[in-house]
Every structure is written in structure tokens, then in C-alpha cells.
Amino acid sequence: MLKLATILVTLLVALSSAYPRSSLRVPGGGRIVGGEDATVGQFPYQLSLTMAGSIICGASIISPNLALTAAHCVNRAQPSQVQVIAGRHLRTTPAPNEQIRQVTRIDVHENYNGNTYANDIALLHLSTSTPFVYDDVVGEIALPTREQQTTGDTVVSGWGRLTSGLYPTVLQWVQVPHVSDAQCQQLYPEETILPSMLCAGLIAGGKDSCQGDSGGPQAAVNGGYLAGIVSWGYGCAAPNRPGVYTEVSYFIDWIDAHRN
Structure with a gap:
């Protein structure tokens, strides 16, 4: 016993x-918000x-x-x-x-x-x-080169909760644009956006990762490499609150x- x-x-x-x-600050272990069903073998x-x-x-x-x-x-x-x-x-x-x-x-x-x-x-x-x-x-998935800069759109995938709060049946994915470190810091004045972090999301909100997707992949659309790892954010797909990812190139x- x-x-x-x-x-x-x-x-x-x-x-x-x-x-x-x-x-407030929640690990991106969360939901794919505003995404769509993946096809078999897509990721x-x-x-x-x-x-x-x-x-x-x-x-x-x-x-x-x-x-x-x-x-x-x-x-x-x-x-x-x-x-x-x-x-x-x-x-x-x-x-x-x-x-x-x-x-x-x-x-x-x-x-x-x-x-x-x-x-x-x-x-x-x-x-x-x-x-x-x-x-x-x-x-x-390929790794980036050392200190490679990701500036374009990225794709995040996972089985985290949907907008409804329910878990999806099918693997979800969403495409989100890169947000510069400087802009991300302005949007998170109460936090420190480190050089080892990567921000992505629509400033207007509506598409994001969140609880349940944590640890999952953020792939660069241009290059197909692993740009980031789902890490944290404030809420899910909220306006002016992009998702924050671990920037893989920093850790090669x-x-x-x-x-x-």
C-alpha cells in the first residue's frame, strides 16, 4: 500500500x-484555436x-x-x-x-x-x-541551423482543446504569422520576452495554440524545419496576446x- x-x-x-x-500566463499546453482538421500523415x-x-x-x-x-x-x-x-x-x-x-x-x-x-x-x-x-x-522534422531566424508564417499542430473547450477528435493545425521580439515585448509589458523565445499569432486574435498543445511542434512554412516548441501565452487566441514558443535554433x- x-x-x-x-x-x-x-x-x-x-x-x-x-x-x-x-x-493569467498559461503554458501553451492548450488548445488549437481557429484551426482545422489535419489529414492522415500530414504531420x-x-x-x-x-x-x-x-x-x-x-x-x-x-x-x-x-x-x-x-x-x-x-x-x-x-x-x-x-x-x-x-x-x-x-x-x-x-x-x-x-x-x-x-x-x-x-x-x-x-x-x-x-x-x-x-x-x-x-x-x-x-x-x-x-x-x-x-x-x-x-x-x-528537420532542425533549424544554429541561430536561424524565423520570420515567416509557422504551422502549429496538436490535440489541445478547441474554442468550445472540448477536445478534438482529429489532430488539429493552424497557420500563424511570426511576431517580432520587439513587438511581442510591447504586447507583453509585464513579462520578459527572451532571445530564446519566438512569438507567433494574429494581433487581432482568433488563431493560436493553448492548453493541451504544450510541447508540440511549431514548423516554419518556409523551410519546413522545427522553429519552435509550444510554451506559453496569456489566454488562447486573445487579441494582442500572441503565443510564445521556445525558439529551437537557440538551443542547437x-x-x-x-x-x-
């Missing part, structure tokens, strides 16, 4: 780290990240045995608690050719700050003996240092 209680407490702590949003790099059998976040395949997600999704989680699912299209319905893999190691950025969401990035390792097998619905050296 004591062992069971210990396991339950550990899971609760891990799950709470995946939803660290306050009533082969999209992963569903589960803990104790529940979907808590998204992630992105960057190699057959590596994936990137947000630190706030897995901070304090044990690898044995975390699985990733590739090739899934419907949120809770297994696909005939989906691939489920156990996470064997979690590298959370050493300087991750749960209050400011600085360095909100984590690398998930899978067993080298059971890597993802690439096919029509499973594949990796960190990723390379933790590959092995």
Missing part, C-alpha cells in the same frame, strides 16, 4: 509540472506524449530515437512514466500503424525556469533497440550536447 501511495504521489507531481500555468513528426495513460502534451520526432518537447511537460517526471505515440490521427483512437515507444531518458534543460518559462525545452530519449520506423505517417548546441 505504501508503494502504491508513493507511485500516486510521484505521478501527481509529474502531472502538475505539465500544467504550471497561472490564471508525421507529431507525437502524442502520455503519462500514466493520459495525453498531457505534444512532442516532435527529430531522429528515430529522439524527440523534443517543452520542459514544463516533463519536469520532475520519471522516464518510466512517459510514453510517446507516433502515427496517431484521432486523439483517443489507436491507429492501425501507430508506434508507441517508452521514454528511457529525459533531459530537461538545466536552466529551465518554471516561473518565466526560460529554457522551456526537454529532450526525450527512446531505446536505441526500439527506434521509430519511418513510413508514410511517421517521420522526423544544447541539443547536440545531449544526444548521447
Whole structure:
């Protein structure tokens, strides 16, 4: 009984780290607002990240045995608690050719700050003996070059809540324009937009990621590389409140240092 209680407490702590949003600033672990249904295989790099059998976040395949997600999704989680699912299209319905893999190691950025969401990035390792097998619905997304600047539109995907507050059946995606760091800082005067963050969204609102999409991919339309990781924002698709993402190009050296 004591062992069971210990396991339950550990899971609760891990799950709470995946939803660290306050009533104002909320981790982009949220909904795709103003998006549309994806087609099967449209985003082969999209992963569903589960803990104790529940979907808590998204992630992105960057190699057959590596994936990137947000630190706030897995901070304090044990690898044995975390699985990733590739090739899934419907949120809770297994696909005939989906691939489920156990996470064997979690590298959370050493300087991750749960209050400011600085360095909100984590690398998930899978067993080298059971890597993802690439096919029509499973594949990796390219990483940007070191310090590559993303200035055009980006595409965000995930299974987070919809505008209605309900979870979607089908994987959702939305295209949002880049917002410069300077403009983003003006729109978030109460926060600090760091060089390692990337902002995107319509100034008028209406399209965004939010709770449930956290850790998921933000892909550059021009280049198709992983520009960002869904991190945080104020509300969902609110006017003058773009989504804030972890800028992957800022962390290329960190990723390379933790590959092995």
C-alpha cells in the first residue's frame, strides 16, 4: 500500500509540472484555436506524449530515437512514466500503424525556469533497440541551423482543446504569422520576452495554440524545419496576446550536447 501511495504521489507531481500555468500566463499546453482538421500523415513528426495513460502534451520526432518537447511537460517526471505515440490521427483512437515507444531518458534543460518559462525545452530519449520506423505517417522534422531566424508564417499542430473547450477528435493545425521580439515585448509589458523565445499569432486574435498543445511542434512554412516548441501565452487566441514558443535554433548546441 505504501508503494502504491508513493507511485500516486510521484505521478501527481509529474502531472502538475505539465500544467504550471497561472490564471493569467498559461503554458501553451492548450488548445488549437481557429484551426482545422489535419489529414492522415500530414504531420508525421507529431507525437502524442502520455503519462500514466493520459495525453498531457505534444512532442516532435527529430531522429528515430529522439524527440523534443517543452520542459514544463516533463519536469520532475520519471522516464518510466512517459510514453510517446507516433502515427496517431484521432486523439483517443489507436491507429492501425501507430508506434508507441517508452521514454528511457529525459533531459530537461538545466536552466529551465518554471516561473518565466526560460529554457522551456526537454529532450526525450527512446531505446536505441526500439527506434521509430519511418513510413508514410511517421517521420522526423528537420532542425533549424544554429541561430536561424524565423520570420515567416509557422504551422502549429496538436490535440489541445478547441474554442468550445472540448477536445478534438482529429489532430488539429493552424497557420500563424511570426511576431517580432520587439513587438511581442510591447504586447507583453509585464513579462520578459527572451532571445530564446519566438512569438507567433494574429494581433487581432482568433488563431493560436493553448492548453493541451504544450510541447508540440511549431514548423516554419518556409523551410519546413522545427522553429519552435509550444510554451506559453496569456489566454488562447486573445487579441494582442500572441503565443510564445521556445525558439529551437537557440538551443542547437544544447541539443547536440545531449544526444548521447
